[in-house]
Amino acid sequence: MTIKSIIARWISRRALSSINKQSANAIIDQKKWFSQLLKTGKTTAYGKDKGFFHYHDYSGYAKGHPIQQYEDFIPYIERIKEGEQDVLWKGLPKYFAKTSGTTAGAKYIPISHDSMPHHIAAARNALLCYIAKSGNSEFVSGKMIFLQGSPELDFLPSGIAVGRLSGIVAHHIPSYLQKNRLPKFETNSIEDWETKVNAIADETIPQDMRLISGIPSWVQMYFEILIQKTGKPNIKKIFPKFSLFVFGGVHFEPYRKRMQELMGGHVDIIETFPASEGFFAYQDDYQRDDLLLNTNAGIFYEFVKSNEYFDENPKRYPLWEVEKGINYALIITTNAGLWSYSIGDTVKFTSTDPYRIKVTGRIKHYTSAFGEHVIAEEVEKAISITMEQFQFSIDEFHVAPMIAPHNELPYHEWWIECQIPPSDPSAIAAFLDEQMVRQNIYYKDLIIGKVLQPLKIQWVQPGTFHNAMKKQGKLGGQNKMPRLSNDRVFADLLSAS
Numbered sequence: 001m002t003i004k005s006i007i008a009r010w011i012s013r014r015a016l017s018s019i020n021k022q023s024a025n026a027i028i029d030q031k032k033w034f035s036q037l038l039k040t041g042k043t044t045a046y047g048k049d050k051g052f053f054h055y056h057d058y059s060g061y062a063k064g065h066p067i068q069q070y071e072d073f074i075p076y077i078e079r080i081k082e083g084e085q086d087v088l089w090k091g092l093p094k095y096f097a098k099t100s101g102t103t104a105g106a107k108y109i110p111i112s113h114d115s116m117p118h119h120i121a122a123a124r125n126a127l128l129c130y131i132a133k134s135g136n137s138e139f140v141s142g143k144m145i146f147l148q149g150s151p152e153l154d155f156l157p158s159g160i161a162v163g164r165l166s167g168i169v170a171h172h173i174p175s176y177l178q179k180n181r182l183p184k185f186e187t188n189s190i191e192d193w194e195t196k197v198n199a200i201a202d203e204t205i206p207q208d209m210r211l212i213s214g215i216p217s218w219v220q221m222y223f224e225i226l227i228q229k230t231g232k233p234n235i236k237k238i239f240p241k242f243s244l245f246v247f248g249g250v251h252f253e254p255y256r257k258r259m260q261e262l263m264g265g266h267v268d269i270i271e272t273f274p275a276s277e278g279f280f281a282y283q284d285d286y287q288r289d290d291l292l293l294n295t296n297a298g299i300f301y302e303f304v305k306s307n308e309y310f311d312e313n314p315k316r317y318p319l320w321e322v323e324k325g326i327n328y329a330l331i332i333t334t335n336a337g338l339w340s341y342s343i344g345d346t347v348k349f350t351s352t353d354p355y356r357i358k359v360t361g362r363i364k365h366y367t368s369a370f371g372e373h374v375i376a377e378e379v380e381k382a383i384s385i386t387m388e389q390f391q392f393s394i395d396e397f398h399v400a401p402m403i404a405p406h407n408e409l410p411y412h413e414w415w416i417e418c419q420i421p422p423s424d425p426s427a428i429a430a431f432l433d434e435q436m437v438r439q440n441i442y443y444k445d446l447i448i449g450k451v452l453q454p455l456k457i458q459w460v461q462p463g464t465f466h467n468a469m470k471k472q473g474k475l476g477g478q479n480k481m482p483r484l485s486n487d488r489v490f491a492d493l494l495s496a497s
Helices: 003-024 026-041 045-049 058-064 070-081 116-134 165-170 193-204 216-230 253-263 376-390 425-439 441-448 464-471 489-495
Strands: 095-100 106-111 143-146 161-163 209-213 244-248 268-275 278-282 291-293 299-305 327-334 341-352 355-362 396-402 411-417 456-460
Touching: 003 026, 003 116, 026 058, 026 299, 026 327, 045 070, 070 106, 095 165, 106 165, 116 165, 116 244, 116 268, 116 278, 143 193, 161 165, 193 216, 209 216, 216 244, 216 253, 253 376, 268 291, 278 327, 278 355, 355 376, 376 396, 376 425, 396 489, 411 425, 411 464, 411 489, 425 441, 425 456, 456 489, 464 489
Parallel strands: 095 161, 143 209, 209 244, 244 268, 411 456
Antiparallel strands: 095 106, 268 278, 278 291, 291 355, 299 327, 327 341, 341 355, 396 411
16 A cells, blocks of 8 residues: 555545534535625625625525526626626636536636635545545555546636636646646647547556546547557456546436446446536445535525426525425525526435435426426436346437327337347337336326327447537537437437437
8 A cells, every 4th residue: 555545545534524524514504605605795796786785594585586597697797707806706706617508608607716626625525535435545546537628728808717617627636646647738638529539548558547537428438449449358457456437417327337348347436416616416425326415615505396497486495495305406506606596407315414415317408398297317217227127238328209200199219329239129119118107107198198109219320429419519528418308409410420
């Protein structure tokens, strides 16, 4: 055991004790953060415009200040980009994280001097919790890779740096990890994703890789390129000491079987829930399948029941009023100047002591063209059960509504990409449809009532999803494959790929 790994174990035990104490004080911390955020908000242009001086407690704020979408902040963000201070938060942001929006074009999410340290602390705590619970600290002595966007930043005339979140975070990697971190800056700055992943593979093949992190779809691509380049059967043959995979942003279960095949041996896996708006949760126990909510990190959380989200004035629940097992849309107020902002993600509480969640999908990513209200959690569970039943693996999948020709009943069309087509596709389609009937009562009623016909599957060649994302200009980085949609935009891209 190296000195570095011994120190990491010692630090991890101290960190876990502190995290446990914070978890026990979650409600106290949330009320504290609300008061602090509102106090600062009253001094901002936004707070003055919205009458924050009228609000003295959460109840008054929730009644008077509605849920906000990104479009509501655009006039204020434009003022900030021009250099105006104290608009959404005190001073100017340290960064704008630039993300691709679906309705408002590019989004500029502020990251303040106050909020940036919480992003870094949460990522660090995720690793420290893992070390404390697993006893594995040896990975800190080897090489680590974080598949991410370019770290190169642009600068507005106001001096605010602009970049992708993963690229921004790359500038805040602790010094004690910098020598272990790959790839080098020049490789990481390559814009074309295919060229970049090939360069990363070439750079990492001779290295002692022990920790690999990224969105599963792009890590899978990296693994396949490594295997192709080396001629070795799996990643453990290439990196024998590879012991930890860290991911975030998507549900892992549909990827698990294929990723395990590529890894070729046991690798611990931990999940995180980061976003440009904040680092919301992380897996504090690698043997659980839920995430510890980050309740003392400059963020005040509100929750709206998903089935009420599109109501005119949906009820918002603070953390102390949530219940287990209910699907909620996540609403956040942050010390970067976002106020009751709907980030679009949905979560479900698995525990309220401490507060643990599962990420269940996106509030706007659903299929309900025929009144079925199908969400990501349901399709992911259905396909996972089906893969287990028929012992096959997939690379990607997408679900879209289909209006059948010739007066036939409409149906859900599933696009599934896998390396080896299954031997009995019709049996798989029938079983998958049975699972969807079990997952969703509305879908069941439509199938029984013969409003919908059973789902149909389009089995596609490897690379189809890759090509569709490339056509959208969303290859690699933080971009995520859309799992389901209420229209056929992505399905049509798949059809043309």
